[in-house]
Every structure is written in C-alpha cells, then in structure tokens.
Amino acid sequence: MVLGGLYALFAVGLTLIFGVLDVINVAHGEFFAVGGYLVFAALVLLHLPPAAGVAVAGLGAFLLGLAVYPLLIGPLKRRLGRRPAGSLYLVLTLGLSTFLQSSLLAVAGGEYVRVPPLVSGILEIGSTGVSHQRLLVVTVAALLLAGLFAFLRWHREGLAVRAVAQNPEAAQAMGISLTRIFVLTLGLGAGLAGVGGALMAPLFNVYPAVGFPLTIKAFAITILGGMGNLVGALLASLIIGVAESLVVMAIPSQWQNGVAFVVMIIVLLLRPQGLLGRATSR
Amino acid sequence: MSGARFRSLRRLVLCAGGVVVALLPALAPHPFVLSLATQAVIWALLASSWDLLSGYTGQISFGHAGFFALGAYTAAGMAKHLGLSPWLGLLLGTGGAALVGVGVGFPALRLRGHYLALVTLALAELIRLSAQNWLSVTGGPFGMYDFGTFPGLPAGAVARAQATYLLVVAVVAGAVAVMLYVCRRTRAGQAFRAIREDEVLAESLGINTTVYKLLAFALSSGFAGLAGGLYAFYIQLVSPTVASAATTSLVIGMAVFGGLGTIWGPALGALLLFAVNEALRFVGVVYNLVAVGLTIMVFVIFLPRGLAGLALRRQRLTVRRDALRAEEDAEPGQPEQVTGATPSAEDPRSTA
Secondary structure: OHHHHHHHHHHHHHHHHHHHHHOOOOHHHHHHHHHHHHHHHHHHHHOOOOHHHHHHHHHHHHHHHHHHHHHHHHHHHHHHHHOOOOOOEEEEHHHHHHHHHHHHHHHHHOEEEEEOOOOEEEEEEOOOOEEEHHHHHHHHHHHHHHHHHHHHHHHHHHHHHHHHHHHHHHHHHHHOOHHHHHHHHHHHHHHHHHHHHHOOOOOEEEHHHHHHHHHHHHHHHHHOOOOOOOHHHHHHHHHHHHHHHHOOOOOHHHHOOOHHHHHHHHHHHOOOOOOOOOOOOO | OOOHHHHHHHHHHHHHHHHHHHHHHHOOOOOOHHHHHHHHHHHHHHHHHHHOOOOOOOOOOOOHHHHHHHHHHHHHHHHHHHHOOOOHHHHHHHHHHHHHHHHHHHOOOOEEEEEEEHHHHHHHHHHHHHHHHOOHHHOOOOOHHHHHHOOOOOOOOOHHHHHHHHHHHHHHHHHHHHHHHHHHHHHHHHHHHHHHHHHHHHOOOOOOOOHHHHHHHHHHHHHHHHHHHHHHHHHOOOOOHHHHHHHHHHHHHHHHOOOOOOOOHHHHHHHHHHHHHHHOOOOOOOHHHHHHHHHHHHHHOOOOHHHHHHOOOOOOOHHHHHHHHHHHOOOOOOOOOOOOOOOOOOOOOOOO
C-alpha cells in the first residue's frame, strides 16, 4: 500500500502531463530525486521542521517543473509548428533527465544520503507493526491526490486543465491560454513527484539516479491504467504496488522490480489501451 | 553544378578523415590515445545502429543499451563458459542480439512512437536486471571478466593497442558500410524511409512494412550486439551498468549530435561527443554526462538534424545562392557574388 501510494503520486503526475501536453516526461523521476535532496537539505542542513521540509521539496520541484515548458518544450513546439513531433519530445526529456541526474551528481555527490524519519514511532496492528512514516506516506498521498482531483473537478484553473486535455483547440477558442495551462501542468506534475521524493526519502536512500527506475515503472503503470487516464493511473498504481509486495513471497526480492515491466509488456500486447482506456486508433 | 562540387568536397573531407582514422596508430602510437580511439569507434557503431532503426526507419528505441549488453554478455559468456573462439563469440553475440531484436520487433509491430520507446526501455531494464541477478552466468553486479581477448595479437603494449585498434576500426567500418549500403542502395532503404515518413501510405503503396520493420530491427539490434561484443573483448569486463538507461541516453545523444537519419552522422557524432566526454573527464568526471544532457536538449530544440544537418543545410544554401546569382546574372552590371565553399552555418537566411 505504501508503494501503491507513492506510485500513485508519481504516476498521476506523469499521466496528467501526458494527457494535457501529449508529452511523455522521461525526466519525471528526476523531480522525485530533487524532492529527496531538497528535503535532505531542509531537514539535515537547515534543521527545518519536517512539514516545512516536505513543503520546500514540493515547492522546489514545482518551480523547477514550471521552468520546463518555457525553456524546453515551448521552444521545440514553436520550432516544429504544425510538423509532427514524432519522438523528439521523448528524446528532449531524456536529455533533461540525463542533465538533471548528472547535475545532482555534480552538486550533491554520488553517495547515498540518509534522511531521518519525518515522524517516528510504530503503529501496532495485531502482530505486525507499521511505522508512522509509512502511514504518513499513504495519508499525505491520499490527501494530495484528493486535493488534485478536487482541483481538477471544481477549480477554475483545474477545469481549464481538463478542457485542454480534451480538446486544445476548443479550449483555446474559449479564451484559455494553452501556454499557461501547459506550464501549470508541468509544475503540478513535478510538484507531486517532488513531494513523493520528500516523503519516501527516509525509507529509500537518496542518490542522483534514485528516480529513474521509478520513471520506468510509472510508464508501466500509466500504460496499465490507460495513457492519459488519471483514475486508471491511480488504480494501476495500487495494483502494481500490491502485486510487487505480494510477489516477494513467490520469487526472490531482487526480481521484484521486474514485475512492472513484465506487466507492461503483457498489457501492451493484450490490451494496449489499458485497463480503463478507450480503444483508440494509434 | 554547385551540388556536385559540394559532393566532391564532402568526399574529399570524408576521405581525409578516413585516412587520419586509418593512420592514427602510426600518428599517435600511444596506448592511451589508441584506447580512447578504439572505444570511440565502438560507440560510433552503436550510435549508427541506433540511427538505422530510430533515425532512419523512425522506430524509436530506448533499449539499445539492452542489445549492446546482450551482445557483450553473449560474446563474453561463449568465450568464458564454452571456451569458444572470440570470433565465434562476436558472431553469436551479433546473432543473439538480432534474434532478440526481431523478438521485440514482432510484438512491437503493433506499437508506435511512445509505446515502442517504452517497451524497449522496459526490455533494457529487464536485461539489466537479469545481468545483475543471474549470478552463475553473468557474475552479478561485479560483472564478467577473465574471458580472453582477440587471439593472435602482438605482445608489445603499443603494437597490441595498434593492432586492436585497426581490428576494431575494420569491423566497425565494415558494419557501418553495410548499413549505409542497405539504406542508400537497396529497396530496403527506400522502404525504411517510407515507413518513417508515413507508415500507412507506405503500406498502401505495396511495401510490406512488417518485413521491413523486422529487418530494421534485426539489422539495428544485430549491429548493436556486434558493438557489444567488440566492447566486451576490448574492455575485458562486462558489468550490468552497460545495460543501464545512461548508455542508451549517451547513444541517443551521440546520434542527435551527429544528425538523425544519416547513419554516418551518428558515427561522426559519437566520435566527437566521445572526445568531448573524455576531455571533460579532466575537468571532472561528473560533468561529462551534464554535457551529454545539455547536448541532447540543445540539439533537439535548435538543430534536430545535428552536425550532418549543418552540411545539408549548407548544400541547400549553395543551391539558393546559385538561384540568387542566376537572378543577378539576368540583371547585367551586378558584381558576381563570392560563393565560398564554406558559408557560415549561422547565416540568418538559412532556415531550419
């Protein structure tokens, strides 16, 4: 469930970006790593309280995400005009991923960074104990996701985001600034990943490449849930999270990370539109 | 007329480059230089093989590190566990990678763009996981070593480095030549381009897209495997990190740098980017990947045709200048414009 919550924070952001911009953000995991490092900087170096640390991480990743559209995707889009982009965006964000990852390496060094738990203590449920940290991850993830869905459902800007995802031209005709929505969406997605990184930092260790395997896993989740489908992504996150936890009983744990990839390949072969996706002609 | 002149100029430059590459062991007979050069040439093959599938045929692969690793592990494993000759190992590595490439290509026929990229990425991750966890065969995280090298090399350090370099250059040049031949001179090359531009249209014109896509997969992954085999026998160590996404990222960076869809562009890009990378090592090891990331981003946004694109652009520019001159000739009295063979690439009139 903890993994599921984390994946949900992560994959929903990725799905949101894909749904709105039609761009697969290969650099998504790097925002997770940035969040981890920011929470480390806030807690260990600046001695801020944990809540402030998480906020700093989320905000930092959000701001970084805001910069992605004006600096990278926007210029490419302008240059391409109406020509098909093909996989240029994929290659572009792959470049961003390499750049951020190695910049983190240059700034923070390659060593594993330990972050103290945000909250301590263990909750006893029957014979098993669950650390408060894990409960916190699930709770915050659930709250944030609920907030995101509420934002998209009721808030003016959120409605605009959904409108752009459905039909950019029509949305533009209604007076919605596409650029504004694109910038906002990337910021939101990155912010969610950053909070995820901050929350998980005490459980994982933080290192520059920490996010990349997550990105790949989030692709699998996105595909399982149906590309661009937020509810599907949420459901698929929980499924993969639980499946990974259960599968450890059957196979050695070092193969655990393979589960998502195998699921992804099978889904692509059997039901490419994903669990909740509509059949589209791609 | 100017086009022909340009082409002969390009041929001249290519020939000069080829002579330098071939004579490098004599020009700089130092094991360190030769070692770097050998690695650069291996990367050139890998970048070209990626370009054949992704740049030329438009089937984007994010898993070339996987094919590379597969070739490397197969070649090294055959030599280590079965005691086969490295030559046979190279062949088997190539064949094995090509087979897996077709195996991936087959289901991936239904997928395009994003999906294909993601599947190949997942495949490379699976290969990396297998390499890391299949201890008895791959040696796990520490990798595989102690499997011999090319037989029949001279004993001295310098002579050995020279011979290895020439060997690798010969193999890579042959492989790149095969790819160029297939793409430029055969029907397959036309089919590849047609698939890249518009798959549905290509199919409606009677091109068997299934066969040609599989062919592209086989060629591309096979040559990636060959590069892997060369790498294994040259570096003498194969570890799971070669299958990591960073390798793919580097290869794509090289291809984008050199120019997508030209085969020779990525090879050139690989040589140059590798040189830049190694030079940056003196500044600090971590900065070379920062540079790769920056290169990818800058080139994708501003120069998607890479260095090769600069050449093409220049060609177009000369053509346009010819047209301009023709117009001027129509109006007598105008002084003839100087058309240097190397107009600035940053000429504001050149359009992307």
